[in-house]
Amino acid sequence: MQLTNTVNVGSELSGIIKSVEVNYNSAVKVGQVLARLDTSKLEAQLAQAKASLESAKAKLLQTQATVSETRAKLIQYQKVRELSNGKVPSQSEMDSAEAAFERAKADAASAQASIAQAQAAVQAYETDMSKSVIRSPINGIVLSRNVEPGQTVAAALQAPVLFTLAEDLKKMELHVNVDEADIGKIQEGQRASFTVSAYPNRTFDALITQARYASTVTSGVVTYETVLKVDNADLSLRPGMTATADITVQKVENAILIPSAALRFSPSAIDNAKESGGGSLVSRLLPRPPKPTAKQPTATPDKKGQQQVWIFENGNISPVPITTGASNGGLTEIVAGDLKPGMDVVVDVIMGGR
DSSP states (O other): OEESOEEEEEOSSOEEEEEEOOOTTOEEOTTOEEEEEOOHHHHHHHHHHHHHHHHHHHHHHHHHHHHHHHHHHHHHHHHHHHHTTTOSSOHHHHHHHHHHHHHHHHHHHHHHHHHHHHHHHHHHHHHHHHHTEEEOSSSEEEEEEOOOTTOEEOOSSSOOEEEEEESOTTEEEEEEEEETTTGGGOOTTOEEEEEETTEEEEEEEEEEEEEEEEEEEETTEEEEEEEEEEEOTTOOOOTTOOEEEEEOOOOOOSOEEEEGGGGGOOTHHHHHHHHHHOSOHHHHHSOOOOOOOOOOOOOOOSBTTEEEEEEEETTEEEEEEEEEEEEOSSEEEEEEESOOTTOOBOOOOOOOOO
8 A cells, every 4th residue: 555645855954953843643734844953053154154245245345446546547647648748647657557447347347256156155055044944845744754853964965864744645556466367457447446454344445547567576476566546535544554456357247157166067076976985885995996987078168158067957967058258266157058047056076975
């Protein structure tokens, strides 16, 4: 017995569990807090990142002031050079002023980039802070809880599973293994029934939703996994229960049924029973040569589905030809023949001695 949808909830962060807010079988909603990590280290890292951001902003203000200063100096040099007809300042001084202005602009751009980098670091730590609170992604029930307060969570290679949630216990699936001899009769939409050990006197209904093509070999037996949809509105069934299912592949109504053993009976069984169980005590103890017996007609079918059974009437047995239909192994349907309801069919012979 399996759930239709389960979700494993883990943690992307490593740390110490500060508190656990839910327990087994707790009903949870989307966004509800399941557990909290200790955030002392994250808070310090976030404060450091915010300080770096403020430093980067101050650096930008400083570089912007330098840009303004070098621009003003360059403009002044250009005016003086224009008024002096290019005599002063010298060309080297002009080149130095222009280079200083360009360096100031580059420093301002670098400071701007540093601000963006610091902002990204702050956002990353704020994201980690939000992830330190483990929340439920679905509406459901807590199936398992694998963490306790004070426990260290290590999320180095993969996220550890802290909780397992079931989305809806009222809808479950039954996975059954169908033998290769019967899988050809299985189709989606067929009805089925099953029982579990917890409720021996109760039968549950199910519906086939999938017959998978992948095979499983166990001790040389080939089976195919078949999925059945189960309504668990009263929450009687639980995940992991072992069930035995009966799948209805054909339904026959108002049919004449006979025991399948009647199809295997042969009148020669009467002679064999007489030889083994009849006669006196001496005849049963001393060996004797076998008696020749007349060949009796058998129940070998002459055509598909056509056989014969033996009925007991007026102290004698006589054959009746029939045409068989569906069978469940124990009983066989009679679709044609002279066999009527209420007739006694012979399935075996028991001879008593004196």
